[in-house]
Amino acid sequence: MGREAYVPLFETKQGRGRMAYRLFGCSILLAICSIWWYRVAYLPSVGEEGRWAWITLSAAELWFGFYWVLTQSVRWGPVYRRTFRDRLSERYEDELPTVDVFVCTADPLVEPPSMVINTALSVMAYDYPPEKLAVYLSDDGGSELTFYAFLEAARFSRHWIPFCKMYHVEPRSPAVYFAETAVSGGGGGEWPMVKRLYDEMENRIEEAVKLGRVPDEIKEQHGGFSEWRSGANSRDHQSIVQILIDGRDPKSVDIEGSQLPTLVYMAREKRPNHPHNFKAGAMNALIRVSSAISDGAIILNVDCDMYSNSSKSVRDVMCFFLDEEKGHEIAYVQFPQKFNNVTKNDIYSSSMITISEVDFHGIDGRGGPLYIGTGCFHRRESLCGKKFNDSPKVELKRWLNMNPNDNALDLQEKLKVLASCTYEANTQWGNEVGLKYGCPVEDVITGLSIQCRGWKSVYYNPKRPGFLGIAPTTLAQVILQHKRWSEGDLQIFLSRYCPFVLGHGKIPLGLQMGYCIYCLWAATSIPTLCYLIIPPLCLLKGTSVFPSVSSAWCVPFAYAFIAKYAYSAFESLQGGDTIKGWWNDTRITLIKKTTSYLFATIDTTLKLSGIDNPSFAITSKVADPEASERYESELIEFGGSFSPSFAILTILALHHLTCLVFGLKSVVFGGGVGGFEPFLMQLIMCGVLVGLNMPFYEGMFLRKDKGAMPGSVTLTSIVLVVMVCVLVLY
Ligand SMILES: O=c1ccn([C@@H]2O[C@H](COP(=O)(O)OP(=O)(O)O[C@H]3O[C@H](CO)[C@@H](O)[C@H](O)[C@H]3O)[C@@H](O)[C@H]2O)c(=O)[nH]1
Numbered sequence: 001m002g003r004e005a006y007v008p009l010f011e012t013k014q015g016r017g018r019m020a021y022r023l024f025g026c027s028i029l030l031a032i033c034s035i036w037w038y039r040v041a042y043l044p045s046v047g048e049e050g051r052w053a054w055i056t057l058s059a060a061e062l063w064f065g066f067y068w069v070l071t072q073s074v075r076w077g078p079v080y081r082r083t084f085r086d087r088l089s090e091r092y093e094d095e096l097p098t099v100d101v102f103v104c105t106a107d108p109l110v111e112p113p114s115m116v117i118n119t120a121l122s123v124m125a126y127d128y129p130p131e132k133l134a135v136y137l138s139d140d141g142g143s144e145l146t147f148y149a150f151l152e153a154a155r156f157s158r159h160w161i162p163f164c165k166m167y168h169v170e171p172r173s174p175a176v177y178f179a180e181t182a183v184s185g186g187g188g189g190e191w192p193m194v195k196r197l198y199d200e201m202e203n204r205i206e207e208a209v210k211l212g213r214v215p216d217e218i219k220e221q222h223g224g225f226s227e228w229r230s231g232a233n234s235r236d237h238q239s240i241v242q243i244l245i246d247g248r249d250p251k252s253v254d255i256e257g258s259q260l261p262t263l264v265y266m267a268r269e270k271r272p273n274h275p276h277n278f279k280a281g282a283m284n285a286l287i288r289v290s291s292a293i294s295d296g297a298i299i300l301n302v303d304c305d306m307y308s309n310s311s312k313s314v315r316d317v318m319c320f321f322l323d324e325e326k327g328h329e330i331a332y333v334q335f336p337q338k339f340n341n342v343t344k345n346d347i348y349s350s351s352m353i354t355i356s357e358v359d360f361h362g363i364d365g366r367g368g369p370l371y372i373g374t375g376c377f378h379r380r381e382s383l384c385g386k387k388f389n390d391s392p393k394v395e396l397k398r399w400l401n402m403n404p405n406d407n408a409l410d411l412q413e414k415l416k417v418l419a420s421c422t423y424e425a426n427t428q429w430g431n432e433v434g435l436k437y438g439c440p441v442e443d444v445i446t447g448l449s450i451q452c453r454g455w456k457s458v459y460y461n462p463k464r465p466g467f468l469g470i471a472p473t474t475l476a477q478v479i480l481q482h483k484r485w486s487e488g489d490l491q492i493f494l495s496r497y498c499p500f501v502l503g504h505g506k507i508p509l510g511l512q513m514g515y516c517i518y519c520l521w522a523a524t525s526i527p528t529l530c531y532l533i534i535p536p537l538c539l540l541k542g543t544s545v546f547p548s549v550s551s552a553w554c555v556p557f558a559y560a561f562i563a564k565y566a567y568s569a570f571e572s573l574q575g576g577d578t579i580k581g582w583w584n585d586t587r588i589t590l591i592k593k594t595t596s597y598l599f600a601t602i603d604t605t606l607k608l609s610g611i612d613n614p615s616f617a618i619t620s621k622v623a624d625p626e627a628s629e630r631y632e633s634e635l636i637e638f639g640g641s642f643s644p645s646f647a648i649l650t651i652l653a654l655h656h657l658t659c660l661v662f663g664l665k666s667v668v669f670g671g672g673v674g675g676f677e678p679f680l681m682q683l684i685m686c687g688v689l690v691g692l693n694m695p696f697y698e699g700m701f702l703r704k705d706k707g708a709m710p711g712s713v714t715l716t717s718i719v720l721v722v723m724v725c726v727l728v729l730y
């Protein structure tokens with residue numbers, strides 16, 4: 001005995017309706033099995049028409065069935081969590097751990113400095129003891145404009161932070177807060193004054209960005225600008241580390257005299273002949289540099305567009321990490337990726353990704369989130385691999401051949417060493433410690449390896465989103481982003497990090513399967529393309545590939561199809577989406593499968609054959625005003641020059657339309673070979689696809705705005721589809 005009753009800091013609840021869902025899942029599985037049975041039993045014999053189409057469709061259905069089983073892993077046993085912040089304050093207010101926040105930016109043109117400082121300010125104003133909070137910016141753009149913006153932000157934070165705390169401001173991104181409150185005429189008290197300070201600052205930053213450089217009179221005011229004197233450019237420069245606010249300095253106070261959190265600007269060293277490993281490289285440099293300054297026990301990573309939407313998130317997270325019973329084994333707490341620029345019917349389906357991310361096993365079964373990207377809080381030690389037992393500080397001294405008590409180098413010089421390429425290369429970061437290299441989705445591969453080292457994790461999805469970012473606003477951006485993701489995930493599957501191999505015996509099968517939903521995204525492109533091309537083509541030729549509606553075999557097909565889509569509609573509605581949003585999601589899923597995933601598969605194949613060129617296309621966070629207007633009115637943005645992705649989409653769209661028209665014609669007027677019934681399923685399928693394709697037809701033939709389909713794309717696809725029709729029909 002002797003042990004006091006344990007009152008947890010958080011609660012994990014199982015989702016309701018599990019049993020019903022599992023029964024439903026079994027019924028779909030039964031339908032899938034019947035379909036396979038049918039395919040084997042009715043395979044056309046050699047020489048009979050449609051044998052190859054039949055075999056291809058059977059293979060595709062085999063794949064869809066297998067993939068559907070994988071997707072069940074994240075739906076089988078969802079859990080929901082709640083935190084008790086009051087208990088946390090009662091027990092731990094004086095012992096809260098230190099927190100380092102890492103903000104990454106890479107390009108001042110697609111990631112405007114005025115946006116990046118808003119993200120930084122929102123986390124600097126967290127409801128947390130400022131002496132325990134430090135914010136680090138990694139600037140992979142190595143831009144003096146971003147540095148300048150941060151000097152301004154440091155000054156503005158002296159007004160912003162006390163203002164937030166006094167008026168319980170939410171959210172604490174000044175741009176978002178002022179935009180939201182200005183609608184209702186603004187606030188009283190200091191509101192007009194702080195808003196004016198903000199607007200003036202934003203103007204000065206945007207002037208400098210427009211000018212393309214920082215004016216000389218400003219540069220004279222801060223020694224830090226001397227780092228750019230030697231003509232530093234984003235790909236070739238020495239390390240730059242500037243402590244803008246030193247939280248340990250008693251003079252670092254806001255206008256009310258309260259302590260300010262630490263703020264650091266860093267541009268790690270970049271050399272053309274040294275691979276910089278994109279965001280993972282930046283994060284690792286941040287881990288090292290921060291270890292010599294604040295060495296926070298907990299690390300939060302946010303992308304530069306992902307502002308904090310709730311000042312309490314950091315306390316919520318501590319409820320997980322500090323829980324007496326379960327806290328010590330939790331490596332990270334991931335918030336879902338949510339966006340503040342999603343349109344009413346979510347035209348590009350940006351929000352859907354989070355629905356498939358339910359935390360399916362809960363902490364006890366060691367399931368958890370499948371990635372550690374933006375909005376993820378880590379225990380510092382969970383990010384460092386097995387071999388890295390000492391903190392980078394001790395490692396640094398060893399590397400420099402110093403004895404640990406020797407302070408021969410001053411802090412500034414040490415920081416520069418920690419942010420340098422040579423230090424990184426010599427200590428094997430990314431291979432043995434820190435975030436993993438060599439993969440464009442460092443978030444997935446690193447999360448997986450942390451799980452496999454025995455840590456647990458938490459996916460935390462509170463009612464008020466913890467973070468909000470900017471979702472891509474053009475179709476080309478969406479396609480590109482998903483190509484990067486699906487390509488990286490496929491690379492993981494094909495490497496020694498394959499979840500089924502690395503995870504075998506280390507993480508539950510359900511979690512391995514969960515990872516493979518992502519890892520096999522790219523691979524689903526091939527069976528999907530077969531399914532989108534062959535049945536319509538066969539309709540055109542007068543070959544039936546599905547059971548006749550007068551046969552009982554059509555039941556499993558109809559059931560599998562209707563149940564799957566009805567369930568996805570239900571999931572959308574539950575996630576707060578509209579029916580139109582679900583329809584859009586269905587379209588976007590097809591678009592991704594036929595473009596992003598296809599190109600990812602092709603590129604990965606090329607890479608396997610040795611043609612390798614790692615890249616990371618940064619997602620743009622700005623859009624031109626006209627395109628923004630079209631986005632707001634939910635028009636898909638096609639505009640620009642010829643694009644192979646758009647060509648694929650329009651070719652498929654025209655293919656479906658011609659097959660539907662000719663198919664209908666021959667069934668209705670020609671009487672077909674076996675009548676109407678054997679073709680009904682194919683006709684319905686073509687009809688649904690044509691419905692989904694509507695925006696493409698509009699983009700090709702009706703729209704006149706700049707976002708319409710480029711003429712070259714329309715022309716290419718018309719020529720191609722007409723050629724195919726002629727070949728098939730005559
Ligand atoms: O060389 C680089 C490239 C990118 N970034 C930063 O990485 C972040 C993510 O880049 P972004 O272009 O916004 O990619 P997304 O696809 O939106 O990012 C998602 O996918 C990434 C993996 O591909 C994860 O790292 C992110 O957390 C997740 O939000 C941004 O802050 C960038 O500034 C760098 O710091 N250095």
Ligand SMILES: [Mn+2]
Pocket residue numbers: 303305469619
């Ligand atoms: Mn992003």
